[in-house]
Amino acid sequence: MxxxxxxxxxxxxxxxxxxxxxxxxxxxxxxxxxxxxxxxxxxxxxxxxxxxxxxxxxxxxxxxxxxxxxxxxxxxxxxGQIKGFDRGDEKIPNMKVIDHMIEEKLGRVITAVGACIESDAHTVGIDAIMNMKGYSGDYGLERYKNIRAINMGAQVSAEEVVREAIREKAEVILVSQVVTQKEVHVRNLTRLVDLLEAEHVRDGVILVVGGPRITRELAKELGFDAGFGRGTLPSHVAWFILNRLLEKEGRA
Ligand code: B12
Known part of the structure; x- marks a missing residue:
C-alpha cells in the first residue's frame, strides 16, 4: 500500500x-x-x-x-484523481481453472502464435509467457491443454507472423517488444497492424503486445486489443484471452 x-x-x-x-x-x-x-x-x-x-x-x-x-x-x-485503471486486485484464477473454463465455456482449443518481432532479439519476455516453464512459478501457455501455443522466437518479421497466423488459423497473436529506442517499437507494431488489415484478418484475431515499456494505453492507441507490461504472468494473458473471446462471441 x-x-x-x-x-x-x-x-x-x-x-x-x-x-x-x-x-x-x-x-x-x-x-x-x-x-x-x-x-x-x-x-x-x-x-x-x-x-x-x-x-x-x-x-x-x-x-x-x-x-x-x-x-x-x-x-x-x-x-483520488486517477481514474480508468483497474486497481490490480482482480483475482485471476490459476492455470487449471482457466484451462477448464476454456474447455467448458469456449469448447475448443485456442491457437496462439507469438513472437518478438523485427530486429528485437529479446526472447526472454515472450518465452516467459509462452514456454512450458512459464514465469515466476506460473506455467506458460504451452502447458495449457486448451491452448496451442506456437512460439516463433525472436527477430521474426511482421510478415512472417502474419503468414504463420493465417496458416495456423490463429485466434490470438502475441507480440513482444522490448527495445524502444527511438520509438522503434511503435513503428514495428503499427506495421504489424497495417499488414493484418491489408490481409483482412485484423478483426479475426485478438492482438496482444507485451514488453517492459508497453502500457495498456499505448497498445490501444496502436490498435491492439491489450498491452501487458512488467511482471506479467502467463495466467494474466490466458485469462484475458478467454474473456476477450467470450466477449467477442457475446458470451461474456
Ligand atoms: C537479457 C538482455 C539482453 C540479451 C537478450 C537475450 C535474450 N535471449 O533475450 C542481449 C544481450 C542479446 C541483449 C541485447 C540488446 N539489448 Co538488452 N537487455 C537485456 C536485459 C538485461 C534483460 C531483459 C530480460 O530478459 N528481462 C526479463 C523478462 C522476463 O522481462 P521482460 O522482457 O520485461 O518480459 C516481461 C514483461 O515485459 C512481459 N512481456 C514481454 N514480452 C511480452 C509479450 C507478450 C505477448 C506479453 C503478454 C507480455 C510480455 O512479460 C514478461 C514476464 O513478466 C534488459 C535490462 C533489464 N534488466 O530489463 C536489457 C535491455 C532490454 N536491453 C537493451 C538494449 C538497448 C539492448 C541492445 C540494443 C544493446 C546493444 N546496443 O547492442 C541489444 C539489442 C539486441 C536486439 N537486436 O534486440 C535496453 C533496452 C532499452 C530500450 N528501452 O530500448 C535494456 C532495457 C538495457 C538498458 N537499460 O539499456 N539484451
Whole structure:
C-alpha cells in the first residue's frame, strides 16, 4: 500500500512520511567534475527537487558523466484523481481453472502464435509467457491443454507472423517488444497492424503486445486489443484471452 495521507495525496517516502525523498540517475554530456555536479544540482532544482545531494559523479567516457542524486521533491499527486485503471486486485484464477473454463465455456482449443518481432532479439519476455516453464512459478501457455501455443522466437518479421497466423488459423497473436529506442517499437507494431488489415484478418484475431515499456494505453492507441507490461504472468494473458473471446462471441 502506497504511503499517503488521509486525502489521498501521495508524496515519495524516504526517512519520514511526506519528506518527498527521491533518487535520480542520469548522464550529462560535455561536462565533468565539479561543474557536472553543480549542473546536476541546478537541473534538480528545475525539476522541483529541493536539497539536492550528488552521491556519485563518475566519468563514463566519451565526455559523459553519470550522476546519482538524492533530493526532496516538492510535488505530490492526488490519487483520488486517477481514474480508468483497474486497481490490480482482480483475482485471476490459476492455470487449471482457466484451462477448464476454456474447455467448458469456449469448447475448443485456442491457437496462439507469438513472437518478438523485427530486429528485437529479446526472447526472454515472450518465452516467459509462452514456454512450458512459464514465469515466476506460473506455467506458460504451452502447458495449457486448451491452448496451442506456437512460439516463433525472436527477430521474426511482421510478415512472417502474419503468414504463420493465417496458416495456423490463429485466434490470438502475441507480440513482444522490448527495445524502444527511438520509438522503434511503435513503428514495428503499427506495421504489424497495417499488414493484418491489408490481409483482412485484423478483426479475426485478438492482438496482444507485451514488453517492459508497453502500457495498456499505448497498445490501444496502436490498435491492439491489450498491452501487458512488467511482471506479467502467463495466467494474466490466458485469462484475458478467454474473456476477450467470450466477449467477442457475446458470451461474456
Ligand atoms: C537479457 C538482455 C539482453 C540479451 C537478450 C537475450 C535474450 N535471449 O533475450 C542481449 C544481450 C542479446 C541483449 C541485447 C540488446 N539489448 Co538488452 N537487455 C537485456 C536485459 C538485461 C534483460 C531483459 C530480460 O530478459 N528481462 C526479463 C523478462 C522476463 O522481462 P521482460 O522482457 O520485461 O518480459 C516481461 C514483461 O515485459 C512481459 N512481456 C514481454 N514480452 C511480452 C509479450 C507478450 C505477448 C506479453 C503478454 C507480455 C510480455 O512479460 C514478461 C514476464 O513478466 C534488459 C535490462 C533489464 N534488466 O530489463 C536489457 C535491455 C532490454 N536491453 C537493451 C538494449 C538497448 C539492448 C541492445 C540494443 C544493446 C546493444 N546496443 O547492442 C541489444 C539489442 C539486441 C536486439 N537486436 O534486440 C535496453 C533496452 C532499452 C530500450 N528501452 O530500448 C535494456 C532495457 C538495457 C538498458 N537499460 O539499456 N539484451
Amino acid at each position: 502506497a504511503q499517503q495521507d488521509k486525502k489521498g495525496i501521495v508524496k515519495p517516502y524516504g526517512d519520514a512520511m511526506g519528506d518527498g525523498a527521491v533518487q535520480l540517475s542520469f548522464t550529462l554530456p560535455g561536462v565533468s567534475g565539479e561543474i557536472a555536479e553543480e549542473a546536476a544540482r541546478r537541473l534538480a532544482g528545475k525539476m522541483g527537487i529541493d536539497d539536492p545531494y550528488v552521491s556519485s559523479c563518475d566519468d563514463i567516457g566519451s565526455e559523459m558523466t553519470f550522476i546519482v542524486l538524492y533530493g526532496k521533491v516538492r510535488h505530490s499527486v492526488d490519487i
